[in-house]
Amino acid sequence: xxxxxxxxxxxxxxxxxxxxxxxxxxxxxxxxxxxxxxxxxxxxxxxxxxxxxxxxxxxxxxxxxxxxxxxxxxxxxxxxxxxxxxxxxxxxxxxxxxxxxxxxxxxxxxxxxxxxxxxxxxxxxxxxxxxxxxxxxxxxxxxxxxxxxxxxxxxxxxxxxxxxxxxxxxxxxxxxxxxxxxxxxxxxxxxxxxxxxxxxxxxxxxxxxxxxxxxxxxxxxxxxxxxxxxxxxxxxxxxxxxxxxxxxxxxxxxxxxxxxxxxxxxxxxxxxxxxxxxx
Numbered sequence: 001x002x003x004x005x006x007x008x009x010x011x012x013x014x015x016x017x018x019x020x021x022x023x024x025x026x027x028x029x030x031x032x033x034x035x036x037x038x039x040x041x042x043x044x045x046x047x048x049x050x051x052x053x054x055x056x057x058x059x060x061x062x063x064x065x066x067x068x069x070x071x072x073x074x075x076x077x078x079x080x081x082x083x084x085x086x087x088x089x090x091x092x093x094x095x096x097x098x099x100x101x102x103x104x105x106x107x108x109x110x111x112x113x114x115x116x117x118x119x120x121x122x123x124x125x126x127x128x129x130x131x132x133x134x135x136x137x138x139x140x141x142x143x144x145x146x147x148x149x150x151x152x153x154x155x156x157x158x159x160x161x162x163x164x165x166x167x168x169x170x171x172x173x174x175x176x177x178x179x180x181x182x183x184x185x186x187x188x189x190x191x192x193x194x195x196x197x198x199x200x201x202x203x204x205x206x207x208x209x210x211x212x213x214x215x216x217x218x219x220x221x222x223x224x225x226x227x228x229x230x231x232x233x234x235x236x237x238x239x240x241x242x243x244x245x246x247x248x249x250x251x252x253x254x255x256x257x258x259x260x261x262x263x264x265x266x267x268x269x270x271x272x273x274x275x276x277x278x279x
Contacts, residue, residue: 051165086098
């Protein structure tokens, strides 16, 4: 009986600690979002520096184009995969001409946003966590506080603002790359007529879907930056702790990307039918 009571109390304590952590994390995210206002007003130069670092990378990553190249290649291969799989699957039932429809429909609503979100988490997010974590364990963040510089808006707010600014052109490039890759794979590689592909692609490409897709990626970018700044700002345990924090942040952000995509898809398209196919 005593052992059972001890186990129950231990589990209750763990549940309480978990709830406390969730509350603390939520409060940090709220404070970080509020700090973006001060970051825009007082730290514009730092925001621009972080924006350039996010977009084009630093060091070895800059040699391959940074996030621009990574997102471009990811969405290019994803768009080509959609075309190849769509052409094969639709061809098995004799409607391979609708590959253009599939490229316009699936790329915009699911493939391009999710792929861009994964790319953001793997490049921008992981780099942010590592940079902030290195500053935390080397006591650079404490040094900023000693110099009367608010570390939250200077380090976290600037990175969130820079991430939101960078995500729009990065996603525009990614979406264009996925469209181009789908067309090249279908027309050049698989041999479908360019007129047939362009007809179905332009017919079923809904402009409102493209706008909602950009909104979806902005929400994903905000979530990714909030998660990675949180883990980087609170990193502990030396270099090994920074690595653990980066891994946990990437893991959580990948789950969040899929969750945001599912939630917004249900909200935007769950009760509507913008595409009607009939014989």
